[in-house]
Amino acid sequence: MIKTGAEILCECLIKEGVEVIFGFPGGVLLPLYDTIPRYPQLRHILVRHEQGAAHAADAYARVTGKMGVCLATSGPGATNLVTGIANAYLDSVPLLAITGQVPTHFIGKDAFQEIDITGITVPITKYNQLVLDINDLAKAVREASYVAQVGRPGPVLLDIPRDVFQARIEFNYSDKVDLPGFKPKLFGHPAQIKKAADLVNSAERPVIIAGHGINISKAFPELKELAENAQIPVVTTFLGIGCFHESHVLSYGWLGMHGMGYANKAVHNADLLLAVGMRFDDRATGGVSTFAPHARVVHIDVDAAEIGKNIAVDVPIVGDLRNVLQVLNKQIERREHIGWLSQLDEWRSQHPAMEIRHHEDILPQYIIRQIHEATRGDTIIVTGVGQAQMWAAQYFYYDRPNSFVSSGGLGTMGFELPGAIGAKVGCPQETVWCIAGDGGFQMTVQELATMVQEDLDINIAVFNNGWLGMVRQWQELIYNKRYFGTQLYNPDFVKIAEAYGIKGVKVSKKIDVRPAIHKAMEHKGPFLIEFIVEPEENVYPFVPPGKTIVEFLEMPNPAASVKK
Template identity: 45%
Template sequence: MAKNNNNQGSSAKTSATRTEKTVLTKSGAEVLIDTVLANKIDSCWGYPGGAILPFYDAMYGSNLKHYLVRHEQAAAHAAEGFAKATGKVGMCIATSGPGATNLVTGITDAKMDSVPILALTGQVATTAIGTDAFQECDIYGITIPITKYNALIRYADEVADITETAIRVAQSGRPGPVLIDFPKDIQVAHTARLKPGKLPIPPRHYEKPPVVGDLARLADAINRARAPLLYVGGGAIHSGAYANLIKLAEKAQIPVVSTLMGLGAFPGTHDLSLGMLGMHGMAYANKAVQECDLLISAGARYDDRVATDKSDFASQALRAHIDVDQAEINKRVKVDFYIAGDLNDVIAELIPKVKQVKERAWVTFCRDLKAANPLRFNKNGSFIKPQQLIYRLWQKTRGEAIISTDVGQHQMWAAQYYAFNGPRQWLTSGGLGTMGFGFPAALGAKIGCPEKDVVVISGDGSFQMNMQELATARMYNIPVKIIVFNNGFLGMVRQWQELFYENRFSSSDMDYNPDFAKLCAAFDIPAKRITADHEVEEALDFLLNTKDVCLIEVAIPREEKVYPMVSSGTGYREMVDFDSSKEAGDEVKIIPNEPAARDGYVTRGKK
């Protein structure tokens, strides 16, 4: 009896100690979850496995919503799509070894396009690191060149600081990906350090950078210029400079050209918009670059797809560069002067310093350039022309949809024929050119922006790079609308082989493509295949009105090419435009940057 009493007494004491302990400490995994939730990250994409299991266990029943993908690459792209569409940090998770390496493409993509994502990887226990343990890989070492910040957590006490640092770095200045490698034993180890303290890195990595440079000189240059031109890039979207860019352009009457990444930073149908410049840019945009006398690059980086010949890019003009990343200034093309700082801050300071201009001969000149150099293609019998379909999609969605693309011809046609009303509508892999980006990125965007139409524009080659995510879309009922242009070829590769390799179509023929509609049927996803022009209208209605994830496969001619085209390394002088006489059919001319074009065709009201 006495013995029993003793036992009860001691067990009561043990449980009291345990309760006390759980109040004071938490596991590393719990602290990481708390820290991301405190930073308003409440969803993530990932795939479990051995070394990340304790974290998944801690996530079970927590407020961090997890979406299970079918391949880790898609988790990284979904996090990117979420981040691009919302401006918040996207999060993806993978286990150690192959899970971690499968994230690498997405992380690199995010680095190239400055997308804030947090990648979390499981790692073997700290005691096993360096022994070539099962599924061990040095993802910390692998991701050094492709992250803004990465860390291997060594002690549970570091979890809060490292997580907070990673999230702050991802969003600050020029955004980008960060990675935390989390050993299995540290996920379960307890710590009393539940909240981050003073961050272990210099404040310049997480505080807003100051504006430095020749602001007065830029204002003066704008006021003196006869033919100023704004060249906006992805930085304009990251900094939220939309409203101020419109104010500046209108006040000083400055036409605007945009890079691929900058589409939507300025309204596509604004009277001053000249659309996209560069390798497959509008002829009127490229011609304006050759004619301007002041080029103001705003959050753009003079990359090789824009400044195709770096010695002859707006070389007649005074060139100014505004960028939040000082290392971009004078990196590839030498500029006359620069301003470093957040673009929106710079533009806001600039607006009161520039003179109000009523009308410029230069603006009229640009308007005439637009009218004289429309986008062109030939309409030929009942063949479906992808350009026309995208243009029609634009009209039907009033330029308001979020468009997510893969990489290739379809991407360029989308960039040309869909004039975006505003920022964060355009999700595309620009810097890295990652096929397989579009569909998972769209899933992320739709979770971030459920009220918007999210349309995937893809090709038969690209879509097959991540089509396993049809299961993810179905599982969580994420209603993205998918268009797969099928020309049975890697179209852009074919185009280069035709133009530069004398029609030797080496391994670009995608023979034995699946029947995409049947493929969707296997996932219980509604789909249609269309082959003739008269089916387009109905197919687009099907796509836009279906409340579920759905797909249309669109057969297009394999010979269709993207024009205009400036070859790598050559200047805009050598731009090749569409030649109607070389193709069958009748010429169609379209200027997607005309304000009137969109509103004349409204067939569908807001949902």
């Protein structure tokens, strides 16, 4: 059949299992936008800013495990995707970004809305390609989708000139991939796995650090089996939250700068670290030279370049976690580790980070805990970046994989609203809570219109403390309270919601918190709650930058704490 480039693109996306495209049109995309309606299998969601398209596709991919797709026009459309692509790159999210480009004969002429987006995105994509010939288009889509999802996932970008959308060829689909340079190693080396098993079987104080890789590889049962059989405590990374039931007896929270004190102590005192699907990010390790000084390290990851990058490793294993853990589990002996686990429990009782102190006004932590109670933990939490993000990670108990969606590596404020859209579109049956700070919320606030247009039942909690809270906290603790550039003049968030046609309430009394949360959940369609919270609340524990992870600051005046 003779087909146009636009038709070929749509048909190839359908072959790749794509159901949703988050996009924003523009001049060079017109031939494609004239074609998409003829493929009702492809649901197009019109965002209000291309960054929102990338974040929504990113969150969609995280909650569904499928590749997310975003679409933007040439020039500013393409550059607006950059933050979202970088976000997906640092968090290993399979994202296909498609950008329109000026017609091939204009390329290199600084034409209207021409920008070298493949050049710009080289450092933040796993792979990208400018498709200059319609004969290469189908192959390019196939290869890009394959690269995005196989091995360590990541974003890919296809830049397609307008005349390629319009050209016609006789089209025969082929699912062949010809990428001799792309051969991810999916199975671990048996001798290395044996060495790891020997270390696990002889360790006295082992700790598993489980990262985002467990979610990506869906190695949940294998991780559970490993932890339970050898009775190894599990600490997750920030993005690993939810990959191991936080209510499990062997769960000891998550580590790092704002991680639980007992998690950091467990890692610091371990004699063996089993690092699975994580990359020893500096927010997790604190000062690298003093990180886990007594531990031998087994590092399992699908990306060979992660091994030995930040931390010296004793046993490197490169492979898909599921495959590696299945082999490893067969060689693990049953152990007890009673002394070690009781030591951890003692630390947990000494550093009860997750207690909420009594306070007249609304503490942000209290809101998170109330959302947990109201939803019974059965919801997807999507956060922005900063204090609200940390509280959402600390005070909610995540018992389901991928129920915590957050920008970890890039730390992108503004991820929350479009992220919630992507999560809701990906999992329409789930309750979705968007946890926003008053700073990040306004970075992508225009996506409220997308929510209304698509009638997405999303609950939005805006924590209004009048500050860019996390930066204010650092100014308070490290820069001797020299506050600058952090105090916010805020609009009336409820009125903003109303202007978009979204119902909302403002909550400034503690007694109104629970009813508001229930009201939001009972309401069909988007609902916004503006919480006026204690303005100078800090996130604790806090490991000051560069310090060892056990040198954490805790909430001052613990005597005022009450058990909740």
